[in-house]
Amino acid sequence: MTTRHPELTDLGWSQWFDQRAECDASQSIARVAAVDRDQLLLLDGQDSFRAKLAGSLLHRHRFPHELPCVGDWVCLERRPGDDFAIVHSVVERRTALRRKSAGNAVEYQMVAANLDTVMIVQSCHFDFNLKRLERYLVMVMDGGADPCILLTKTDLVDPDVLAGQLAEIEAMGLMTPVLTLSNVTREGLDALERALLPGKTYCFVGSSGVGKSTLINHLIDRDALETGRVSATGEGRHTTVRRELIRLDGGALVVDTPGMREFGILDAGNGIESSYAEITALASRCRYRDCTHRGEPGCAVREALDSGEIGRAHFENYLKLRQESDFNQMTHAERRKKDRDFGRFIKSVKRDLKDR
Numbered sequence: 001m002t003t004r005h006p007e008l009t010d011l012g013w014s015q016w017f018d019q020r021a022e023c024d025a026s027q028s029i030a031r032v033a034a035v036d037r038d039q040l041l042l043l044d045g046q047d048s049f050r051a052k053l054a055g056s057l058l059h060r061h062r063f064p065h066e067l068p069c070v071g072d073w074v075c076l077e078r079r080p081g082d083d084f085a086i087v088h089s090v091v092e093r094r095t096a097l098r099r100k101s102a103g104n105a106v107e108y109q110m111v112a113a114n115l116d117t118v119m120i121v122q123s124c125h126f127d128f129n130l131k132r133l134e135r136y137l138v139m140v141m142d143g144g145a146d147p148c149i150l151l152t153k154t155d156l157v158d159p160d161v162l163a164g165q166l167a168e169i170e171a172m173g174l175m176t177p178v179l180t181l182s183n184v185t186r187e188g189l190d191a192l193e194r195a196l197l198p199g200k201t202y203c204f205v206g207s208s209g210v211g212k213s214t215l216i217n218h219l220i221d222r223d224a225l226e227t228g229r230v231s232a233t234g235e236g237r238h239t240t241v242r243r244e245l246i247r248l249d250g251g252a253l254v255v256d257t258p259g260m261r262e263f264g265i266l267d268a269g270n271g272i273e274s275s276y277a278e279i280t281a282l283a284s285r286c287r288y289r290d291c292t293h294r295g296e297p298g299c300a301v302r303e304a305l306d307s308g309e310i311g312r313a314h315f316e317n318y319l320k321l322r323q324e325s326d327f328n329q330m331t332h333a334e335r336r337k338k339d340r341d342f343g344r345f346i347k348s349v350k351r352d353l354k355d356r
């Protein structure tokens with residue numbers, strides 16, 4: 001596959017972005033590796049450099065989540081001799097990992113943009129919790145990235161405990177891949193490294209203490225990360241920005257932001273929700289084996305929905321999570337196209353009104 005910017009493919013650029021980037025001819029494209037207040041650290045395949053936001057961009061975007069975040073692609077202007085490049089716009093995001101802003105129901109914060117796969121990390125020792133896993137799955141899928149489940153600390157539990165947890169995950173009936181590993185014995189680390197593909201972007205989310213930092217340290221050479229620190233002031237004093245988008249030796253890109261660590265809980269839920277495993281169990285009682293639960297006769301899931309035994313939103317999430325990732329991306333693209341078509345429609349209506 002060729003793109004208009006082959007120099008950026010190592011950093012995760014693809015045709016998807018080619019089709020959507022709207023940079024001026026005088027502008028170039030780079031990826032955001034870190035954000036530190038009003039300063040950005042950018043990568044363009046050649047080097048890393050500092051940038052600031054153009055006033056017009058700040059003016060256009062009123063919500064914090066519209067501003068560039070780690071993983072974003074941006075259009076910028078860079079003049080030789082200038083200390084800072086100027087970022088003029090953010091290229092449309094393919095995926096977004098976000099969390100709700102504390103105490104605000106409608107606003108949300110960006111954690112990272114354009115992740116291909118989000119690794120949901122739980123420790124099989126103490127931390128394993130199916131409900132929380134489901135909430136993470138929903139959050140990841142909502143943002144359009146593919147989830148992958150990663151169980152750590154396998155050295156601390158009996159094999160049959162681990163097998164039980166894997167069975168519980170399987171009973172959810174989802175398509176999400178599951179990996180297991182121990183940072184101590186390093187068992188499973190190779191399989192994880194093989195799963196991290198060059199030019200794809202990943203991040204690891206999960207509760208504190210499940211082993212994310214230890215794992216990322218294993219994946220990268222921590223020394224390499226330290227040298228990745230660049231001075232954000234000309235003099236090398238005050239602020240140093242730690243690069244948060246890291247390229248592994250194998251070519252995969254990993255986003256490692258502090259915000260990822262304190263991810264915490266997104267939606268407390270109301271506790272009475274049935275689990276996906278329960279829906280899967282119900283589905284086995286539908287009349288047709290390939291029942292889609294969208295109105296077929298003899299559908300046990302519909303019945304449970306109608307009686308209120310399972311919640312509507314929960315059911316919709318379940319359907320979403322059941323879709324295979326390719327399919328999911330396709331519908332995502334279609335949705336985008338629809339939005340664009342609708343935008344054109346509105347424009348043409350406005351034009352018609354004006355012409356009258």
Ligand SMILES: Nc1nc2c(ncn2[C@@H]2O[C@H](COP(=O)(O)OP(=O)(O)OP(=O)(O)O)[C@@H](O)[C@H]2O)c(=O)[nH]1
Pocket residue numbers: 152153154155156181182183184206207208209210211212213214215261262
């Ligand atoms: N036995 C065992 N201990 C582990 C494993 N992975 C990490 N640990 C230990 O668990 C503790 C927490 O690991 P971290 O890597 O700091 O966990 P984290 O998820 O990054 O935690 P936060 O940075 O708080 O989000 C450390 O003491 C690690 O040494 C593992 O696979 N097995």
Ligand SMILES: [Zn+2]
Pocket residue numbers: 283286287291292293294296298299300301302
């Ligand atoms: Zn059904």
